[in-house]
Amino acid sequence: MEFSSLISGYMQSKIDVITWQIILNFKTIFLGIIIEALPFILISVIVSSVLHNFVSEELIQKVLPKSKIYSILLACFLGMIFPACDCGMVPIVRRLVKKGVPLYSAVAFMLSAPIINPVVATATMYAFNSSEVALTRISVAFLVAFTTGWLTSKFFSGTELKDTGHSHEHEHGHDHDCGCACHSHEEHTIAGKFFNVLDDACAEFFEMGKYLILGSFIGAAAQTFIPRVLLLNVGHESFLSIVVMMLFAFTISVCSSADAFIASSFSTSFTMGSLVAFMVFGPMIDIKNTLMLAHTFRWRFVVFLVVMVSLLCGLQTYLFI
Amino acid sequence: MPQLNREIFAKTLLLLGFMILLFFLIITNQLTLYVHPRVTNFIIISAGIILIMFLRQCWHLKKAWTQPTDRVHGYKIYWKYSPFVLTLILAFLLPNTSLSASLVQNKGLNSQITSDVSKGEYRPLAAELKETNLIKVTDKNFIAVMSELYCYPKEYVGKEIEMQGFIFKDSSKSPDRFSLVRYVIACCVADASPYGVLCEIKDAASYPEGGWYQIQGTIEVNENQGKSFPVIKITWIKSISPLAVPYVFP
Numbered sequence: 001m002e003f004s005s006l007i008s009g010y011m012q013s014k015i016d017v018i019t020w021q022i023i024l025n026f027k028t029i030f031l032g033i034i035i036e037a038l039p040f041i042l043i044s045v046i047v048s049s050v051l052h053n054f055v056s057e058e059l060i061q062k063v064l065p066k067s068k069i070y071s072i073l074l075a076c077f078l079g080m081i082f083p084a085c086d087c088g089m090v091p092i093v094r095r096l097v098k099k100g101v102p103l104y105s106a107v108a109f110m111l112s113a114p115i116i117n118p119v120v121a122t123a124t125m126y127a128f129n130s131s132e133v134a135l136t137r138i139s140v141a142f143l144v145a146f147t148t149g150w151l152t153s154k155f156f157s158g159t160e161l162k163d164t165g166h167s168h169e170h171e172h173g174h175d176h177d178c179g180c181a182c183h184s185h186e187e188h189t190i191a192g193k194f195f196n197v198l199d200d201a202c203a204e205f206f207e208m209g210k211y212l213i214l215g216s217f218i219g220a221a222a223q224t225f226i227p228r229v230l231l232l233n234v235g236h237e238s239f240l241s242i243v244v245m246m247l248f249a250f251t252i253s254v255c256s257s258a259d260a261f262i263a264s265s266f267s268t269s270f271t272m273g274s275l276v277a278f279m280v281f282g283p284m285i286d287i288k289n290t291l292m293l294a295h296t297f298r299w300r301f302v303v304f305l306v307v308m309v310s311l312l313c314g315l316q317t318y319l320f321i
Numbered sequence: 322m323p324q325l326n327r328e329i330f331a332k333t334l335l336l337l338g339f340m341i342l343l344f345f346l347i348i349t350n351q352l353t354l355y356v357h358p359r360v361t362n363f364i365i366i367s368a369g370i371i372l373i374m375f376l377r378q379c380w381h382l383k384k385a386w387t388q389p390t391d392r393v394h395g396y397k398i399y400w401k402y403s404p405f406v407l408t409l410i411l412a413f414l415l416p417n418t419s420l421s422a423s424l425v426q427n428k429g430l431n432s433q434i435t436s437d438v439s440k441g442e443y444r445p446l447a448a449e450l451k452e453t454n455l456i457k458v459t460d461k462n463f464i465a466v467m468s469e470l471y472c473y474p475k476e477y478v479g480k481e482i483e484m485q486g487f488i489f490k491d492s493s494k495s496p497d498r499f500s501l502v503r504y505v506i507a508c509c510v511a512d513a514s515p516y517g518v519l520c521e522i523k524d525a526a527s528y529p530e531g532g533w534y535q536i537q538g539t540i541e542v543n544e545n546q547g548k549s550f551p552v553i554k555i556t557w558i559k560s561i562s563p564l565a566v567p568y569v570f571p
Contacts, residue, residue: 004413004417021423023415024421025421025423025424027415028354028418028419031408032511033509033511035343035346035355035356039363039367042370046370127507199381201374206332206335206402206405210402223427224424226427259512262512
């Protein structure tokens, strides 16, 4: 576009080439993460809207196992048939909880689905050229997800959802989340439902999309501005490397299928434990997710979740790998 | 009284902006500057979904024009939509480029070469490369060749090699050497990893960092702290325009 080359020419005369290159690198990575994640966010808000409009609470109650343990176990492996990227989890999970899925199952699903699925398992095998690493990643993820789900069932009895100021429930359980054009009565025609799905998906896209953008911004900044030397210095210490890798996973925002490749790039300088921690913690808890979670759930639950997952993940990789 | 519902209007414009951005990148073949080509179909579908959402918002806009619905008052709108506006501004105002050489230092050259290659378990091209005397590096064999050279440089001493890439100068290396590098992308630019080989030529300093070149040379081996590494003694070098698809996509 000629406009952008005009800007480019102007900027290059004002600031030096290196700074301009850094700005462009930042823009490339920033936009790259967003474009890569866009299909997943769109699919997830559509799935969430379809769930909202077509699947009733009664159906969900019928399908769920009654026992807590089985419910959590099932949730942990649902990702095998329902792979999801971690960018799109929160809208779906919120919808599930609102539909009556118990919080502990929804949490187990949210933590495990981005990792325990065929796409990510394949990517991990490919990135490390070893099925052992992939299996380790999946096992650790399963333990963390299951334990967190089980602990959630012990400590939290409600939905822990935030009551946002401008959402209100109608008698039939239909609600809208922000000031879009309100469809004020229940739709019975397929066409009517289709349009409701479209409207809900659109509203949710704008609601969650801004966290994707914020997360990508921070992730791109971390990649462009943090010198690798800083990371390399701590790579070989068994405890510090895990902490650093988890913090790194928290700040850079890449999809769960791509983080295996980033992790393998550190395999010569970091311990295997820290790399597994990176690959398990990142898809579960990162800046994007945390912002979305804080927007959706009560503070105390978000804090619980972050602390619990961090502890479980860190301890497991430190003690066993 | 006809009113323009500000919120619906904002959503309409933003959806339109994203739609135009995606279609523009797809049509001008610049999508590969950001993501792996295999994702292209997903992006096309996403652009289609955004188009449908855009059309629906236009419909709402038209409806709200005559029947004003509940509006969000105040300036909350601007917070809600500003990240999208910022993204579109950055996307359109700044040119689409490939990652520059300056990022190589940050990401670590050849840091991605997996340990299994160096252990000798995964060497698909080893037999084929052993036979030939001139190794032509292409997009398809780029990673394999780079891994082979990096892990087993002694096996390739004396062979000729031809490759393309951009120049990266590591300040710690000697002044008549630079690395010829390309970025390998697994999923999207965020995971871009630089792969390259050290090259030796008499007036290396005169070649600008980031410049794209095609070279031919002979493979030699040097040692540093007990580890051998390959160096290409350049016999022929030509400046080329930056490749239309600068990244390697495995």
